Amino acid sequence: MSASSVGATDQLATPPAGPAPMVADARQGRWGDLWRAIRRNRKAVAGLLLLLVFVVFSIFPGQIAPYSPTAEIFPRAVGPSWHHLLGTTAYGQDIFSQLVWGTRLSLVIALAVGGIATALAVLVGVSAGYLGGASDGFLSLVTDVLLVLPIFPLIIVIAAYEKNAGLLTLIVVLGVLGWSYGARQLRSQTLSLRRRDFLESARVRGERKSYVILYEILPTMTSLIVATFLGAAIYAVLTAAGLQFIGLGDPNSMSWGTMLYWAQNNEALFSGMALWAIAPGVCVALLGAAFALLNYAFDEISSPALRVRKLDRARLPKRLPAPPTHPAPDPEAEGGPVLRVEQLTVAYATDGGPVVAVDDVDFELARGEFLAIVGESGCGKSTLLYAIARLLGAPLPGEIVGGRVVFKGKDLVLLEERELRRVRWRDLSVVMQSAMNALNPVLTVAEQMRDACRAHSNMSKAEIEARSREVLRLVSIDPVHLHSYPHQLSGGMRQRAMIAMALLFTPDLVIMDEPTSALDVVAQRSLMVQIKELQEQLGFAVIFVTHDMSLVSHFSDRLLVMYAGQVAELSQTRELFDRPLHPYSQGLLSAFPSIHGPKVRLLGIPGAPPDLAHPPAGCRFAPRCPKAEPRCTAAEVPLYSVNGSAVRCVLAEDGR
Amino acid sequence: MVTLWAAITANFLIPRLMPGNPALAMMSRYRGHINPQALHALEIAFGVKAHQSLVNEYFGYLGNVVRGRFGISLTFFPDPVMHDVLQALPWTLALVGVTTVLAFVLGTLIGLVGAWRRGGMLDSVMPPIFVITSAFPYFWIAGIAIWLFSLKLGWLPESGGYDVVDTPAWSWHFAHDAFVHSILPAMTILLTAIGGWILTMRNNTVSVLTEDYVRMARAKGLSPWRVMWTYAGRNAILPNLTGFAMSLGFVVAGAILVEYVFNYPGVGWMFLQSVESQDYALMQALFLLITVAVLTAILAADVATVILDPRTRDER
Numbered sequence: 001m002s003a004s005s006v007g008a009t010d011q012l013a014t015p016p017a018g019p020a021p022m023v024a025d026a027r028q029g030r031w032g033d034l035w036r037a038i039r040r041n042r043k044a045v046a047g048l049l050l051l052l053v054f055v056v057f058s059i060f061p062g063q064i065a066p067y068s069p070t071a072e073i074f075p076r077a078v079g080p081s082w083h084h085l086l087g088t089t090a091y092g093q094d095i096f097s098q099l100v101w102g103t104r105l106s107l108v109i110a111l112a113v114g115g116i117a118t119a120l121a122v123l124v125g126v127s128a129g130y131l132g133g134a135s136d137g138f139l140s141l142v143t144d145v146l147l148v149l150p151i152f153p154l155i156i157v158i159a160a161y162e163k164n165a166g167l168l169t170l171i172v173v174l175g176v177l178g179w180s181y182g183a184r185q186l187r188s189q190t191l192s193l194r195r196r197d198f199l200e201s202a203r204v205r206g207e208r209k210s211y212v213i214l215y216e217i218l219p220t221m222t223s224l225i226v227a228t229f230l231g232a233a234i235y236a237v238l239t240a241a242g243l244q245f246i247g248l249g250d251p252n253s254m255s256w257g258t259m260l261y262w263a264q265n266n267e268a269l270f271s272g273m274a275l276w277a278i279a280p281g282v283c284v285a286l287l288g289a290a291f292a293l294l295n296y297a298f299d300e301i302s303s304p305a306l307r308v309r310k311l312d313r314a315r316l317p318k319r320l321p322a323p324p325t326h327p328a329p330d331p332e333a334e335g336g337p338v339l340r341v342e343q344l345t346v347a348y349a350t351d352g353g354p355v356v357a358v359d360d361v362d363f364e365l366a367r368g369e370f371l372a373i374v375g376e377s378g379c380g381k382s383t384l385l386y387a388i389a390r391l392l393g394a395p396l397p398g399e400i401v402g403g404r405v406v407f408k409g410k411d412l413v414l415l416e417e418r419e420l421r422r423v424r425w426r427d428l429s430v431v432m433q434s435a436m437n438a439l440n441p442v443l444t445v446a447e448q449m450r451d452a453c454r455a456h457s458n459m460s461k462a463e464i465e466a467r468s469r470e471v472l473r474l475v476s477i478d479p480v481h482l483h484s485y486p487h488q489l490s491g492g493m494r495q496r497a498m499i500a501m502a503l504l505f506t507p508d509l510v511i512m513d514e515p516t517s518a519l520d521v522v523a524q525r526s527l528m529v530q531i532k533e534l535q536e537q538l539g540f541a542v543i544f545v546t547h548d549m550s551l552v553s554h555f556s557d558r559l560l561v562m563y564a565g566q567v568a569e570l571s572q573t574r575e576l577f578d579r580p581l582h583p584y585s586q587g588l589l590s591a592f593p594s595i596h597g598p599k600v601r602l603l604g605i606p607g608a609p610p611d612l613a614h615p616p617a618g619c620r621f622a623p624r625c626p627k628a629e630p631r632c633t634a635a636e637v638p639l640y641s642v643n644g645s646a647v648r649c650v651l652a653e654d655g656r
Numbered sequence: 657m658v659t660l661w662a663a664i665t666a667n668f669l670i671p672r673l674m675p676g677n678p679a680l681a682m683m684s685r686y687r688g689h690i691n692p693q694a695l696h697a698l699e700i701a702f703g704v705k706a707h708q709s710l711v712n713e714y715f716g717y718l719g720n721v722v723r724g725r726f727g728i729s730l731t732f733f734p735d736p737v738m739h740d741v742l743q744a745l746p747w748t749l750a751l752v753g754v755t756t757v758l759a760f761v762l763g764t765l766i767g768l769v770g771a772w773r774r775g776g777m778l779d780s781v782m783p784p785i786f787v788i789t790s791a792f793p794y795f796w797i798a799g800i801a802i803w804l805f806s807l808k809l810g811w812l813p814e815s816g817g818y819d820v821v822d823t824p825a826w827s828w829h830f831a832h833d834a835f836v837h838s839i840l841p842a843m844t845i846l847l848t849a850i851g852g853w854i855l856t857m858r859n860n861t862v863s864v865l866t867e868d869y870v871r872m873a874r875a876k877g878l879s880p881w882r883v884m885w886t887y888a889g890r891n892a893i894l895p896n897l898t899g900f901a902m903s904l905g906f907v908v909a910g911a912i913l914v915e916y917v918f919n920y921p922g923v924g925w926m927f928l929q930s931v932e933s934q935d936y937a938l939m940q941a942l943f944l945l946i947t948v949a950v951l952t953a954i955l956a957a958d959v960a961t962v963i964l965d966p967r968t969r970d971e972r
Contacts, residue, residue, distance in 0.1 A: 043784060147902075148954070150909040150946040153927055157939065160931045234791055241793050242913055246928070260796065274803075281796030288791025296787045299859065391871055417880075424877030437868040441967055442890050451886070452876045485966040501876075 037301045047293030058104040065097035105255040113236035116175025118229040121182030129190025146180035159248040182228030223302035230295040256280035311349040339365040344403035359565040372556035380565040429502035431512040435494035439486035471500040564620040571645030581647040748922030752911040755845040763853025771861035790851030798844045798917040860892035901957030905950030
């Protein structure tokens with residue numbers, strides 16, 4: 001990024017804080033957050049409660065179980081009663097007492113095996129990934145060999161011949177053989193971390209390897225380590241129960257698997273002692289389920305995308321803009337605007353309630369017009385863009401909660417998905433930030449053009465091929481690349497190919513989300529020139545989102561400056577560059593150098609954008625504004641119209 | 657290749673580290689039944705000589721493995737091991753192999769559709785249920801199923817691969833019989849195995865759905881069907897291929913409990929027999945079978961990945 005980007009102002013503003021306190025804060029915050037996340041996750045709570053019950057059982061079996069588990073003193077094979085909650089066995093033992101006492105062994109096996117396997121997996125996986133080279137080669141080989149060894153049959157063999165060794169052998173064998181899968185995952189995770197900046201910086205600081213591994217790598221892999229532990233624990237519980245069930249454990253040990261073994265031997269299910277066979281199985285299942293639920297919950301917590309949040313409309317922070325009263329205007333009127341955005345409001349559901357990311361935005365776009373939307377990251381410009389295209393949803397899970405998007409006389413907000421599909425790509429297409437991510441990696445460019453054509457036309461195969469070649473030529477790509485996969489093209493070519501794809505049907509509007517930001521400065525320029533030429537030649541309108549004002553200065557007709565979800569200023573591009581009205585626009589302009597103008601000191605904008613969950617009262621820019629006055633924070637600032645420009649600043653009121 | 661060698665070696669060493677000598681086991685089995693000369697002849701036949709050094713034995717073993725000779729089974733004396741294994745293998749492949757594939761295919765489909773309809777009925781009910789079923793002990797589910805469906809309801813036969821009155825033959829009658837016998841074990845395998853696939857596919861799909869190319873596909877106005885299959889599903893399945901291959905490779909190992917509970921005449925049941933009677937030759941052959949199966953499956957997964965993911969083609 002060059003100094004001309006708005007994002008750079010963030011760094012200008014905040015002095016670099018010392019690394020030590022920041023790290024400590026982050027760590028404390030992480031545990032606090034983790035705890036809160038666990039409490040909020042129903043699956044985690046259920047798993048923890050189940051586990052807690054079993055832990056209590058295993059620590060105080062004597063207090064909880066009413067009888068001795070082994071005493072054969074009761075009437076045989078009686079059904080459940082108040083004396084014997086789950087009945088008695090064929091030997092006259094109390095089933096419930098056996099269950100309670102049996103918990104200890106299963107839990108010990110689960111935790112011990114989980115511990116051993118995780119420790120080995122971390123040790124081998126992280127060392128292999130971090131050390132690399134020959135150590136990696138050797139450790140990976142060991143891991144792979146263990147991975148293909150059939151563990152369960154091996155354990156059967158060992159258990160069959162080591163009857164006297166019992167529990168300890170079982171734990172050691174399960175632990176020593178069960179770590180390879182986790183080690184493989186940890187290794188690949190470590191490999192991907194190795195190139196990250198924070199590790200490089202630790203290396204430059206000259207930290208010891210053991211320090212780097214313990215304090216820099218391991219904390220970032222908490223969720224994977226937890227998953228390894230829980231996975232090994234589940235496996236241990238099930239395997240141990242399986243072994244005991246087929247009679248390979250110590251038949252006199254007090255465990256659920258052994259109970260199942262005796263129950264099976266006495267045909268408990270078929271002779272009126274069904275609970276003898278069912279209850280221990282349920283316990284194994286519940287303990288396994290407790291670990292599985294925790295595992296699943298951790299997965300959800302560590303990747304928030306897995307959770308579904310519902311937008312709580314009742315908690316929206318302020319009244320919605322009243323629905324537009326006048327009817328949808330001038331359907332298909334020639335010369336009318338191709339797009340009219342009215343009072344568009346978008347909210348996100350977060351754990352702390354809804355957050356309004358796009359707040360009451362209005363603008364119009366004429367046919368063939370080039371409108372640029374600029375603003376800092378997080379100002380809502382991408383959300384606005386995808387709301388217009390009706391493409392909100394993961395990873396931008398916002399919802400339109402008010403307003404209209406009138407495109408060629410139709411309100412896109414109200415269109416059904418089926419009707420919307422007819423408009424898409426034929427009339428309105430989208431170019432995304434990174435073509436590497438926006439093109440399907442497993443399909444060729446030709447296939448991706450073909451499916452768009454098939455969805456919207458009856459073109460024959462030959463026609464599609466011809467049209468695809470034609471649009472590629474439009475963006476100066478040699479059509480030989482048509483049958484390439486995206487990863488085979490250079491960054492610039494991919495971006496052009498995506499633009500070519502957007503022009504397949506010569507739409508009325510092309511929405512572009514920072515389409516040049518993945519390119520170097522020279523490629524950026526030439527792509528901009530090309531977009532502008534195509535636009536003039538084919539006559540489509542463009543909405544172009546960028547954080548780099550200088551990029552669009554020569555290309556856009558009008559500029560819309562967004563701040564904290566609102567329109568700060570909207571005017572002709574030249575006008576805005578020459579006479580910026582909003583102090584925020586002025587700040588943005590002073591943040592990058594002019595090639596032609598006199599040498600001036602570059603000024604950033606001090607402070608950071610507000611938290612949209614709690615926007616400041618009145619003008620949202622006031623806390624950072626050098627010209628702020630008491631009246632700025634007194635009330636919401638409306639958009640003032642000044643010489644054909646719109647600006648949200650109380651100073652404009654004076655100028656009127 | 658190195659992995660294969662290491663696995664073969666491990667197969668050789670592990671049974672030998674165990675207490676109990678096959679020759680002694682043999683002798684105790686036949687003591688009093690046959691005379692010493694016959695016993696000596698048997699020793700030679702098994703290739704087990706008490707006085708041979710471990711190194712010599714090892715190279716002899718390697719040579720035999722390469723030539724596909726695994727010796728003679730103690731359990732099913734005097735059948736050669738290969739003969740027995742080949743007889744049991746089709747049963748296991750047909751039952752556990754088919755259900756493993758079925759579990760993967762069905763689980764992947766359900767996971768994909770569930771993730772696609774985020775927040776829908778399928779998606780909110782399914783994950784917790786399958787989290788729990790995948791933690792159930794297999795043999796216990798099988799026991800309950802036998803009790804319920806064959807003893808209480810009498811719908812399905814409780815055990816075996818076919819009716820005892822039948823003899824294996826290529827006839828409709830026998831095929832039908834074998835099929836009926838396989839329903840219960842197949843269903844129980846499916847129930848415990850499918851959960852894992854549903855969950856991983858769902859999670860993969862959910863993360864693929866946040867990718868720009870899925871949003872791009874929506875922007876292109878493609879039919880939801882096309883977006884789900886070629887954009888979301890096609891990419892979400894890639895990380896699961898290796899896992900699927902591993903599970904295919906472990907079909908034999910996984911068959912042990914199934915075949916124990918159902919008395920099914922496959923290699924898992926045979927393995928337990930061999931452990932009980934200290935039949936090293938059979939045990940070794942089965943271990944080797946598992947290892948080769950896993951390695952082959954992983955190789956196949958690599959090939960499949962190359963076919964399905966063009967990015968891996970250019971890396972080589």
